[in-house]
């Protein structure tokens with residue numbers, strides 16, 4: 546940590562306004578889903594945060610269940626903050642979420658008021674914080690009335706436990722209902738967090754338009770498709786990669802010959818733009834100004850430095866976009 550220089554942290558980062566709000570987010574944000582659990586090396590987790598912050602990445606994204614074990618990423622982050630960044634709290638945007646299973650019984654997951662309020666209280670204790678900047682409902686709940694879930698989010702803001710609220714993994718129609726409800730309650734939705742990458746484009750089919758219409762920001766998660774949209778798997782499976790070390794959410798079955806052929810072709814397009822594939826994958830999302838910030842993960846600090854270079858060229862010619870579309874559609 547002592548070796549990481551924070552002096553010029555705001556010199557090169559781009560900050561984008563989040564929807565119609567007053568809040569700006571860095572074009573690249575860091576997520577703590579992997580690599581921050583108690584199973585990981587604390588020193589590495591600390592260096593990832595320090596590296597990101599030293600480069601102007603002011604936004605750190607967590608959830609109640611990140612680890613493993615669940616909850617431990619928040620504990621690790623709280624410890625890193627307390628030991629190294631206590632005086633920088635006002636320069637950071639820290640988010641957490643609740644929606645997935647966190648504890649046993651009927652109140653430990655989904656979208657009831659009981660679960661959301663209890664879960665955020667637990668998250669604040671784990672991170673040793675008085676408030677989070679953004680609190681999300683992590684996934685839609687088919688059984689709880691949307692009114693109850695949104696009222697819980699609104700209450701959390703009124704109580705000062707979060708400054709803003711967001712939703713994640715909501716399809717366009719439900720997202721729109723949620724935005725209307727929140728607006729009526731006087732707590733406009735700040736942001737939506739969907740899965741979006743060159744390999745996962747469902748948001749283009751309606752959601753992005755709804756976000757624009759309602760002035761809600763967008764922070765795509767897994768922009769590198771968990772590492773597939775990089776050159777790392779083109780010559781086998783590195784021992785320190787997510788496929789080799791985690792295997793739960795990404796495994797060898799995701800690396801079919803067809804997928805690798807597509808990755809290889811995309812890699813050639815990236816090279817022709819003087820970018821690495823990871824950089825192009827990030828730039829490809831940021832070409833759309835409705836995207837506020839791209840939410841990456843990283844296991845090594847070099848990956849953060851590497852991904853940041855994607856911000857140097859975020860424009861694409863129409864030929865490049867056509868070629869990428871054609872590769873993704875399996876037509877070239």
Ligand SMILES: NC(=O)c1ccc[n+]([C@@H]2O[C@H](COP(=O)([O-])OP(=O)(O)OC[C@H]3O[C@@H](n4cnc5c(N)ncnc54)[C@H](OP(=O)(O)O)[C@@H]3O)[C@@H](O)[C@H]2O)c1
Nearest residue numbers: 576577578766767768769770771772775786787841842848
């Ligand atoms: N809302 C939700 O439901 C939801 C769900 C999932 C994630 N998220 C959020 O999104 C964040 C990011 O998700 P993600 O980790 O799947 O994102 P990602 O950026 O698609 O994948 C990150 C992984 O790719 C590899 N990588 C990153 N940069 C690289 C580079 N420059 N070159 C080569 N490899 C690189 C690393 O894996 P290895 O080095 O280990 O191979 C890294 O851990 C999470 O931390 C979380 O905050 C939200």
